[in-house]
Structure formats: C-alpha cells, structure tokens
Amino acid sequence: MRRSLLQRALPRTLLARNIALLIALVMLSQVCALGVLLHYVQRPRVERAAAVFATYVTTLDNLLAATPPKARSELTARLDARAQVPAEAFEAPQRSVMRAYRIYQRDVFLDSLRAHLPADMPARWQSVGGQRLWIRMHAPADAPQAPYWIALPVPEDAQGNGLDAAILLTLGLGALAALTGYLIQQHLNQPLQQLTRAARRVSAGETPAPLPTDGPTEIAAVSGAFNQMTQALQQAEATRALMLAGISHDIRTPLTKLRLSMAMAMPDGSDSSFVVAAESYLDQIETILQQFMDYAGSGEREQPEPGDLNALIERLAGDFAGLGHEFELSLAQLPAVSYRPISMMRLLMNLMQNAIVYGGTGLAVRSWAAGEAVYVAVGDRGKGLSAEELEQLKAPFQRGRNARSHSGGTGLGLAIVERIARLHGGNLQFHAREGCGLEVWVVLPFSGSSR
Known part of the structure; x- marks a missing residue:
C-alpha cells in the first residue's frame, strides 16, 4: 500500500522525476546551509550585539542615576521615558511564519540581552x-519609588535584515x-525520443536510419545495441524473403510438372476421374501453400495509401456476385483511411470467402464510422460459435467446429486477417x-491510421 501511494505521488516521466529530485536536493542543501x-x-553575531547593547544600557542606567x-x-524626556510600558511593547515578539528567520534572531537577541542585564x-x-x-531603568536615589x-x-543585527539577500539567493x-x-534532461531525452520513434518505425515494418552513438556512454550503448x-x-x-521465394519456386515447380505428367500419361478416351481427383488434390496443396505464403508475408513492406474503403x-x-454469391451492402459515408491496398484486399477477401464457405446464407457487409475508428462488418447466417471458440480462431492453425467438414484449409485465414488488422493499427472482433x-x-x- 505504501509503495502504491509512493508510485502515485511520483511524476510519471523520467524528466519530471529527475527535475523533482534535483529541486529537492538543492532546496535541502540550501536549507542546511x-x-x-x-x-x-x-547567532554568535546577535549574541555579541546583545552583550554590547546590555553594556550600553547598563552604562546609561548608571549615568542617569x-x-x-x-x-x-x-x-529622560528626550529618551521618551514613561512610567508604564506602552501596550504595543511585548515581552516576546509576535510569531509569523513568513518572518520566522527574523523572529528567531529577535528571540536570540532578547534571551542574550536578558542574560546580561540585571x-x-x-x-x-x-x-x-x-x-x-x-x-525599565532603575529608580534614581532621589525618587526610589519611581522606576521608569x-x-x-x-x-541592526537583531532585526534580521541581512538575511533577506540570503533567502533570495537561495x-x-x-x-x-x-x-x-x-x-x-531535455538534452538527455532527445536520444531516448529518437529511439522511441525508431522502435515504432521498426514495429511498423519500416527501416529507420541508424541512431547516433556520440551521446553519453549509457545512451550510446543503448543506441548501438538498437542499431x-x-x-x-x-x-x-x-x-525470410529469400526462403519464401525459394519455397514458392521449389514446390510450385514440381506441382506444375506433376500436372503436365499426369495429362501426358493418360491415353485418349480413358477414364479421367483419377485426373480430376488428382488435380483437385493439387489445387488444395497449392491453396494451402498460398495461405502459408500469405501468412508469412503479411505486407509490412507495402506502403499505405489513402483510399476509399467503400x-x-x-x-x-x-x-463475388459474378461467381454467384450476392452480398447485401450497407455502406455509410467513411472518412479518409490510409491503408495498404493489397493487404486490405486480402483481409476483406478472406472474410467474405469465409462467410461464403462457412455461412452460406445471409451474406452481408456493412461499414460505419464511430469516434476515431472505421468499422467494417462481414456477416452471415451460419451456425454460431461460442465466444471462446471465436477468440481461438485468431490464433494460427485454429479451425472452428463448423469448418471440420471443409477440406483444403489450414486455419490461417483469420490469423492473416488479424495480423493485417494489427498492421493497420486496428483489431478484429x-x-x-x-x-x-x-x-x-x-x-x-x-486518425493516424496505418502505422
């Protein structure tokens, strides 16, 4: 609990914490000084002044006597002698927080003066x-009953005027x-801000320029490690790009040769059901291969462009309507959105293809804007899944129970959609x-869409 209160009391930024610590240390040192x-x-100066003043008062008292x-x-008339002390005169000066240092010197002066006076x-x-x-002076010998x-x-040493300059200097x-x-701290924070911006560019798939390493040793070490x-x-x-290109070439080439060999090996007029089935399997293999390629290359290097999402x-x-699948559209006017065209097309195509394969009926797409976000919803009337199953579908190689009867999938479709949505600073729901x-x-x- 104590630690939580301390964390709440501390400033959030490193700059503010260092400034607060520096001010506290300087003020503590000044208070000690x-x-x-x-x-x-x-104090010794005021005590000496009180001793001298007491000697002066004693001498004056003896002289008057x-x-x-x-x-x-x-x-005594010149000295404004009075039988009673005025009401404005106090035994101890009035207290004041704003003038504490002056009150302190007055107390020291009065205590020392009283110690030296009778x-x-x-x-x-x-x-x-x-x-x-x-x-109060002693009564004269000719009037012993009348002290005044x-x-x-x-x-000046008792008034504390000399400390004004010290306080202002502090x-x-x-x-x-x-x-x-x-x-x-601003100078030290500049490399950290550059590091933050460079890290965000790396997370967005960009290649930032190397960070300078000519600053303080600690910052230079961090910048060098980041570079x-x-x-x-x-x-x-x-x-990875070389490996993907190699996989695509080395697998698709044998598949193409296999198709050609099968077509040339079958004599004219023979039963072609085997060829049709084999080509179907080859199509499934190529579809699976393409999904793996799509998931591995998720479009980080594609540059975002402003476009009309509707x-x-x-x-x-x-x-899809040309292929016999009608989608009911309900599209609202949307603000300008910056997105990666190929990646966004792949995202929407995957969602619409899933609606066709696993929903079948009630195909619909709607769009709207709310707050600082744009929403695109792809729906169908298929058999619904639980919330737990729906969240699991975002992970790679996960398939819903309504997809068990469909072959040719890898469970990467929604994972690809999720990755593309995150690449644009969004999410999937x-x-x-x-x-x-x-x-x-x-x-x-x-607002600032597509990192």
Missing part, C-alpha cells in the same frame, strides 16, 4: 510604529538548478448477429 548560517554565524535631577529630567531591568519589544526596545521605561533603537539558486536540470538489432532484423527479413468493398462484392449467425468486425483507426 541556511541552518548553519543562522546557528554558527548569525548619577545625573542631577534637573538634567536627568531633560535627558533581573530587575526587563526588556520589551515594540514592532508597531517602528522597531524599539523598552528597558525608556525606548532605545533596536540594533530561491534564485533553486530556480537556476531546476532550469539547468531541465535543460540537461545492431535493426541490422539483425534486416538480415532476418532478407533471409469502393474496395463494392469491387470485391461485385467480383467477433459479434453474434441479431437473429442468428456471426459478424466479424474489423476496427481501423482513421
């Missing part, structure tokens, strides 16, 4: 109407440290169709 300044520099009454009266000479601090110290209070100016250094840390990984992926992609749906529906049957939804984002 200010504490050392107050305790080891200002030895002065003739007439001259004393004139002198116990019967109390001191009061007046803040209202000017900073003054009221000291006089006002004296507060020494705040200025904290702000300067935060700004410097921000600029340093090595990119080169390894390019070599693996080249090997026009592609109408063209495919027209092609299964929904039960109202009444009966199944709808397969393809969800494609149109």
Whole structure:
C-alpha cells in the first residue's frame, strides 16, 4: 500500500522525476546551509550585539542615576521615558511564519540581552510604529519609588535584515538548478525520443536510419545495441524473403510438372476421374501453400495509401456476385483511411470467402464510422460459435467446429486477417448477429491510421 501511494505521488516521466529530485536536493542543501548560517554565524553575531547593547544600557542606567535631577529630567524626556510600558511593547515578539528567520534572531537577541542585564531591568519589544526596545531603568536615589521605561533603537543585527539577500539567493539558486536540470534532461531525452520513434518505425515494418552513438556512454550503448538489432532484423527479413521465394519456386515447380505428367500419361478416351481427383488434390496443396505464403508475408513492406474503403468493398462484392454469391451492402459515408491496398484486399477477401464457405446464407457487409475508428462488418447466417471458440480462431492453425467438414484449409485465414488488422493499427472482433449467425468486425483507426 505504501509503495502504491509512493508510485502515485511520483511524476510519471523520467524528466519530471529527475527535475523533482534535483529541486529537492538543492532546496535541502540550501536549507542546511541556511541552518548553519543562522546557528554558527548569525547567532554568535546577535549574541555579541546583545552583550554590547546590555553594556550600553547598563552604562546609561548608571549615568542617569548619577545625573542631577534637573538634567536627568531633560535627558529622560528626550529618551521618551514613561512610567508604564506602552501596550504595543511585548515581552516576546509576535510569531509569523513568513518572518520566522527574523523572529528567531529577535528571540536570540532578547534571551542574550536578558542574560546580561540585571533581573530587575526587563526588556520589551515594540514592532508597531517602528522597531524599539523598552528597558525599565532603575529608580534614581532621589525618587526610589519611581522606576521608569525608556525606548532605545533596536540594533541592526537583531532585526534580521541581512538575511533577506540570503533567502533570495537561495530561491534564485533553486530556480537556476531546476532550469539547468531541465535543460540537461531535455538534452538527455532527445536520444531516448529518437529511439522511441525508431522502435515504432521498426514495429511498423519500416527501416529507420541508424541512431547516433556520440551521446553519453549509457545512451550510446543503448543506441548501438538498437542499431545492431535493426541490422539483425534486416538480415532476418532478407533471409525470410529469400526462403519464401525459394519455397514458392521449389514446390510450385514440381506441382506444375506433376500436372503436365499426369495429362501426358493418360491415353485418349480413358477414364479421367483419377485426373480430376488428382488435380483437385493439387489445387488444395497449392491453396494451402498460398495461405502459408500469405501468412508469412503479411505486407509490412507495402506502403499505405489513402483510399476509399467503400469502393474496395463494392469491387470485391461485385467480383463475388459474378461467381454467384450476392452480398447485401450497407455502406455509410467513411472518412479518409490510409491503408495498404493489397493487404486490405486480402483481409476483406478472406472474410467474405469465409462467410461464403462457412455461412452460406445471409451474406452481408456493412461499414460505419464511430469516434476515431472505421468499422467494417462481414456477416452471415451460419451456425454460431461460442465466444471462446471465436477468440481461438485468431490464433494460427485454429479451425472452428463448423469448418471440420471443409477440406483444403489450414486455419490461417483469420490469423492473416488479424495480423493485417494489427498492421493497420486496428483489431478484429467477433459479434453474434441479431437473429442468428456471426459478424466479424474489423476496427481501423482513421486518425493516424496505418502505422
């Protein structure tokens, strides 16, 4: 629980965390420096000022006591002598959070002053109407019953004015440290941002330019490792393309020769049922081979282009209608979508072909836009499957129970569709169709669609 609260309190980005840590460390160091300044520099200075001031007050008290009454009266009048201390004068200064450092120095001054003055000479601090110290002087010998209070100016060392510059300097250094840390972190974050963009380009099937490796050692090591990984992926992609081309050539060539040999080996007028069955098996082999090739080469290298998705749906529906399979179309106006034409055609064709093979009736395609996504739904009235079975169909080599009676498939059709949808930044969803049957939804984002 404590760890969870700490994680919530911390900023989310590395930049913000480093800036917060830097500010905290600078402020802590400044607070410690200010504490050392107050305790080891200002406090002794204020205590010395209080001792000197106490000596001055004691000397003044002795001088007044030895002065003739007439001259004393004139002198005490100049010192604003009063029989009672004013109400504005306090034994301890009023507390204020904003002026804590000044209150601290005043307390130190008063404590030290009282320690050096006789116990019967109390001191009061007046803040209202000017900073003054009221000291009760001893009663003169000719009037022992009448002690009086006089006002004296507060020494500068006791007012704490010298710390204003220190406080402002502390705040200025904290702000300067935060700004410097921000600029340093921005400089360090640039390689990380370049790495993020390059990684996204690699995931989209693109080949980014090599990252610079002239930055800090740690960042340079990460960039160098990423460049090595990119080169390894390019070599693996080249090997895969070469292997696919070899498989396609080396398998299709014997199949073609086998077809030709079968046609030439059968005499004229003989029963051709064997040839028809054999050619059917060869067609199935070639279909399976093509599905493997489609799954392996999922179109990452094909460049996305802006196009009309509804026009592609109408063209495919027209092609299937020419083969005797009518699709009911319900197409809404769609925003511009950037997609890979061949891959998207393969996606829609697979879905429509599945609806024909496994649904048979109630063939329909509809499209609409909602939020920041475009939806294409291909439906049929075939026997529905459970949610668990539908999700399993996204994995390679998985076939539904309604496909067990159909031969020639590999279970890669929906896996190909899922991969192409993810390549375009979208996803594949299964929904039960109202009444009966199944709808397969393809969800494609149109804001920054197709990575």
